[in-house]
Amino acid sequence: MEEKKRSVINQPVRKKDAMALLCGKPVYVDDVTPDDCLIVKVLHSPHAHAWIEDINTDIAMKVPGIEAIYTYKDVPQQRFTMAGQTFPEPSPYDRLIMDRRMRFVGDAAAIVAGQNEKAVDKALRLIKVKYQVLEPVLDFHKAKDGAVLVHPEENWKALCDVGADNRRNLCAAGVDEEGDVEKVFGECDLVLENTFHTKANQQAMMETFRTYTCIDPYGRLHVISSTQIVFHVRRILANALGIPKSMIRVSKPRVGGGFGAKQTCVTEVFPAFVTWKTKKAAKLIFTRQESMTAGSPRHEMEIQVKLGAMKDGTIRAIDLYTLSNTGAYGEHGPTTVGLSGHKSIPLYNHNLEAFRFHYDVVYTNMQAAGAYRGYGATQGIFALESTVNELASRLGMDPVAIREKNMVKEGQAVPSYYGEVMNACALDRCMARARDMFGWDKKPLAQDMGNGKVRAKGVALAMQGSGISGVDVGSATIKLNDDGFYALSIGAADMGTGCDTSLAQIAAECLECSVDNIVVYGADSDSSPYDSGSYASSTTYVTGKAVEKACVELKNRMCVIAAEMLACSAEDLVFDGNMVRTADESKSVSLAQIADRSMNGSSDAVQVTVSHSSPVSPPPFMVGMVELEVDKETGSVDLLDYVAVVDCGTPINSNLAKVQTEGGLAQGIGMALYEDVTYNDRGRIREDSFMQYKIPTRLDVCRLRVDFESSYEKTGPFGAKSIGEIVINTPAPAIAHAIYNATGVWHRELPITPEKILMGSVK
Amino acid sequence: MQIELWINEKKVNADIAPDMLLIDFLRNQGCSSVKRGCETANCGLCTVFMDEKPVLSCSVLAARAAGHRVVTLEGLQEEAQDFGAYIADQGAEQCGFCNPGFMMNAIAMFRENPDPTEEEIREYLAGNLCRCSGYEGQMRGIQSYLAYKREKGERK
Numbered sequence: 061m062e063e064k065k066r067s068v069i070n071q072p073v074r075k076k077d078a079m080a081l082l083c084g085k086p087v088y089v090d091d092v093t094p095d096d097c098l099i100v101k102v103l104h105s106p107h108a109h110a111w112i113e114d115i116n117t118d119i120a121m122k123v124p125g126i127e128a129i130y131t132y133k134d135v136p137q138q139r140f141t142m143a144g145q146t147f148p149e150p151s152p153y154d155r156l157i158m159d160r161r162m163r164f165v166g167d168a169a170a171i172v173a174g175q176n177e178k179a180v181d182k183a184l185r186l187i188k189v190k191y192q193v194l195e196p197v198l199d200f201h202k203a204k205d206g207a208v209l210v211h212p213e214e215n216w217k218a219l220c221d222v223g224a225d226n227r228r229n230l231c232a233a234g235v236d237e238e239g240d241v242e243k244v245f246g247e248c249d250l251v252l253e254n255t256f257h258t259k260a261n262q263q264a265m266m267e268t269f270r271t272y273t274c275i276d277p278y279g280r281l282h283v284i285s286s287t288q289i290v291f292h293v294r295r296i297l298a299n300a301l302g303i304p305k306s307m308i309r310v311s312k313p314r315v316g317g318g319f320g321a322k323q324t325c326v327t328e329v330f331p332a333f334v335t336w337k338t339k340k341a342a343k344l345i346f347t348r349q350e351s352m353t354a355g356s357p358r359h360e361m362e363i364q365v366k367l368g369a370m371k372d373g374t375i376r377a378i379d380l381y382t383l384s385n386t387g388a389y390g391e392h393g394p395t396t397v398g399l400s401g402h403k404s405i406p407l408y409n410h411n412l413e414a415f416r417f418h419y420d421v422v423y424t425n426m427q428a429a430g431a432y433r434g435y436g437a438t439q440g441i442f443a444l445e446s447t448v449n450e451l452a453s454r455l456g457m458d459p460v461a462i463r464e465k466n467m468v469k470e471g472q473a474v475p476s477y478y479g480e481v482m483n484a485c486a487l488d489r490c491m492a493r494a495r496d497m498f499g500w501d502k503k504p505l506a507q508d509m510g511n512g513k514v515r516a517k518g519v520a521l522a523m524q525g526s527g528i529s530g531v532d533v534g535s536a537t538i539k540l541n542d543d544g545f546y547a548l549s550i551g552a553a554d555m556g557t558g559c560d561t562s563l564a565q566i567a568a569e570c571l572e573c574s575v576d577n578i579v580v581y582g583a584d585s586d587s588s589p590y591d592s593g594s595y596a597s598s599t600t601y602v603t604g605k606a607v608e609k610a611c612v613e614l615k616n617r618m619c620v621i622a623a624e625m626l627a628c629s630a631e632d633l634v635f636d637g638n639m640v641r642t643a644d645e646s647k648s649v650s651l652a653q654i655a656d657r658s659m660n661g662s663s664d665a666v667q668v669t670v671s672h673s674s675p676v677s678p679p680p681f682m683v684g685m686v687e688l689e690v691d692k693e694t695g696s697v698d699l700l701d702y703v704a705v706v707d708c709g710t711p712i713n714s715n716l717a718k719v720q721t722e723g724g725l726a727q728g729i730g731m732a733l734y735e736d737v738t739y740n741d742r743g744r745i746r747e748d749s750f751m752q753y754k755i756p757t758r759l760d761v762c763r764l765r766v767d768f769e770s771s772y773e774k775t776g777p778f779g780a781k782s783i784g785e786i787v788i789n790t791p792a793p794a795i796a797h798a799i800y801n802a803t804g805v806w807h808r809e810l811p812i813t814p815e816k817i818l819m820g821s822v823k
Numbered sequence: 824m825q826i827e828l829w830i831n832e833k834k835v836n837a838d839i840a841p842d843m844l845l846i847d848f849l850r851n852q853g854c855s856s857v858k859r860g861c862e863t864a865n866c867g868l869c870t871v872f873m874d875e876k877p878v879l880s881c882s883v884l885a886a887r888a889a890g891h892r893v894v895t896l897e898g899l900q901e902e903a904q905d906f907g908a909y910i911a912d913q914g915a916e917q918c919g920f921c922n923p924g925f926m927m928n929a930i931a932m933f934r935e936n937p938d939p940t941e942e943e944i945r946e947y948l949a950g951n952l953c954r955c956s957g958y959e960g961q962m963r964g965i966q967s968y969l970a971y972k973r974e975k976g977e978r979k
Binding site: 072074075077078079080081082083084085086087088090091095263264265266267268314315316317318319347348349555556557558713715716718719721722723724725726727749750751755757758759761763764 | 851855856857858860861862863865866868895896897900903904907908910911912913914915916917918919920921922923926945946948949950951952953954955956957958959960961962
């Protein structure tokens with residue numbers, strides 16, 4: 061009897077590039093591109109808001125080795141957005157490569173290209189800029205309808221109706237509601253109202269932003285960049301440079317982390333402009349300081365939550381208002397804000413009678429924000445989950461019980477989530493499992509340890525989406541090669557997440573072969589099939605489904621060729637992964653024979669390309685529980701235990717899903733406790749290096765215990781939803797909850813530093 | 824200025840600028856495993872050995888390495904394969920950009936302390952930042968590597 065084939069889905073398959081990465085092989089932008097190219101650097105504005113009265117580059121140009129210096133005078137005057145989004149982008153077209161108006165400390169005033177770094181550094185110092193310093197908008201509460209406009213220019217434009225108005229400093233505004241919230245609040249026993257504040261956190265991926273550009277043998281601009289979005293970069297550069305998209309090729313080597321940062325075209329435009337002008341190869345590598353001051357961090361948000369409930373804990377109405385700070389430019393401004401409500405309110409769908417979610421996204425003279433894992437959901441969930449914890453505390457109810465009473469359940473239609481039906485939701489099982497793993501019922505909310513420390517526990521729920529419904533496109537090309545191996549080509553970007561491997565697992569499962577029998581290539585705008593890119597938790601769910609569909613089609617095609625070779629009907633054939641045989645097993649051909657045939661006198665390609673888009677975005681769900689100790693003398697927090705149980709549908713790669721979760725938790729812990737972004741009164745960021753912006757070390761992260769409770773999402777590949785983003789969402793509210801239980805003080809602004817805890821206790 | 828040193832057991836003579844950093848010199852010499860993650864000696868990505876001691880090559884002048892023996896991950900491929908497989912089996916390499924510095928420092932730890940406790944591991948590697956993994960997968964990989972080493976030792 062034939063042995064049943066072992067599934068490669070939900071297996072800990074080793075990442076295809078793992079050993080190359082661990083052995084330090086040259087695989088990243090700076091490793092794979094030549095050094096003998098122009099070194100490009102940007103002169104950044106020292107002012108938060110200024111007008112360039114005069115810029116003199118004559119002396120700087122005399123530095124030996126300087127090839128070119130460009131200013132606002134040299135660049136095209138068509139505005140564009142650097143946000144990597146599907147066209148037409150919701151982000152307003154508010155950028156020039158360089159503008160005469162400086163809109164934040166770090167804005168680009170000049171580009172210098174030269175033969176070596178020293179010459180370029182010297183030239184940067186010798187550029188004489190006369191700035192007319194203008195009053196900046198540094199308080200995002202005062203931005204809307206304020207006297208100072210960040211984008212007064214006439215040619216600013218919004219392609220989509222997102223409520224944007226540059227004459228009001230508005231990047232977006234809107235409202236979504238169902239039912240009469242005010243009426244329901246009037247009927248509630250208890251209405252809680254609080255304001256929360258989250259900061260412009262840095263993604264802090266280990267590889268900073270970087271791009272190499274050159275002219276290819278066909279006279280086209282070849283961009284090799286550390287990016288999540290090769291196709292969007294092509295469009296953005298075409299818009300920025302004012303050249304046809306056909307003249308641009310964008311490819312990515314290995315990417316040293318992204319977390320959304322590289323969903324914005326942060327560095328690409330500068331060397332691309334230099335190369336297009338000079339026809340010489342160029343490279344720009346942002347320093348860590350540049351990455352933290354002229355990058356694309358999380359949107360700072362202030363969120364007002366109003367929650368109405370009954371004495372028995374029934375949550376009946378939620379009103380959530382978000383004020384989001386997009387900074388100097390609107391990248392991802394209109395879209396991130398949406399998640400603060402649309403991916404928090406649905407968690408409490410069960411008894412919800414009415415909700416209102418309204419928002420403003422404002423321009424300020426601060427660093428432009430962008431996409432960072434969680435994309436607004438993180439901020440909204442911190443606010444709403446903290447409020448629910450406060451409700452439990454006010455009512456004297458168990459915070460787990462109050463959630464079990466109100467949380468969204470499988471099969472429900474969710475008005476606050478575009479009316480989507482939750483076909484796969486194991487949130488209840490996640491809660492039960494987390495409660496068990498953590499020992500929730502055995503531990504008190506807080507316990508004085510008698511040694512100056514108080515031990516306490518906290519809990520939070522989270523959700524996210526799986527791709528952007530009706531927008532994201534994933535594609536896969538799969539082809540059979542001689543020897544019978546397959547080549548899978550994708551436009552999604554593996555940025556360390558391992559999607560090259562997890563997508564190969566999906567292909568291997570469909571084609572009943574080993575993962576090693578599938579080689580993966582991506583991503584290159586010239587040769588990859590179109591993909592929106594790797595963001596919005598879309599790759600496994602959207603591109604993965606495209607891979608599945610492509611493989612099914614390829615299998616059919618192979619059977620048609622086999623039928624011709626075996627002189628029988630394709631319907632009579634059985635595909636077993638190695639051979640195609642007749643049902644009675646009398647005749648068979650191997651994949652290698654089919655491949656050989658396709659390469660010899662054949663007019664049939666054994667290659668299939670399939671695109672996929674989903675009309676829904678099924679949410680993954682999660683429960684996080686934390687145990688920590690607060691030192692009453694110093695206010696310092698020690699994490700002791702973190703339990704996370706995730707419903708990401710079917711995990712495709714059990715190791716990678718687990719490490720995604722652990723990594724997201726660590727980032728969330730950093731956001732909750734350490735990672736601060738503050739500005740001085742002149743608009744300069746204080747925390748602009750790893751010296752001041754403290755991401756967690758391995759001494760800061762406690763034991764993380766991760767488990768999965770899988771639902772089966774029928775629209776995803778083998779039941780999968782997403783995992784990439786949701787995992788950052790529980791630490792901030794769970795930790796804030798535990799700190800409240802320990803100290804009796806709610807902290808509604810992140811990060812919750814020892815100073816804040818201590819000062820809170822003094823009050 | 825002229826310097827002479829050993830890089831991965833090979834003698835190298837080079838003419839360098841006096842202010843050149845060791846990290847840039849090593850990358851110029853083809854040791855592209857050496858990565859820069861910050862400019863403030865915080866991330867640990869640029870860790871190399873100088874006379875068998877781990878140092879941050881972003882904070883050492885190339886001139887200081889004159890006459891010394893410098894080893895990068897290019898010179899430790901066998902150990903990297905051996906230990907790296909255990910990290911790979913956890914999926915903890917992730918984006919990989921911090922891996923060379925982490926591998927170097929982990930190898931230094933194994934040489935210095937062949938049987939470290941969990942606390943000692945966290946302490947020794949505290950200067951090696953990783954933004955992807957949350958460190959837990961790295962810890963599991965280290966522990967299973969140590970278990971394999973112990974088992975191998977016992978069998979001998």
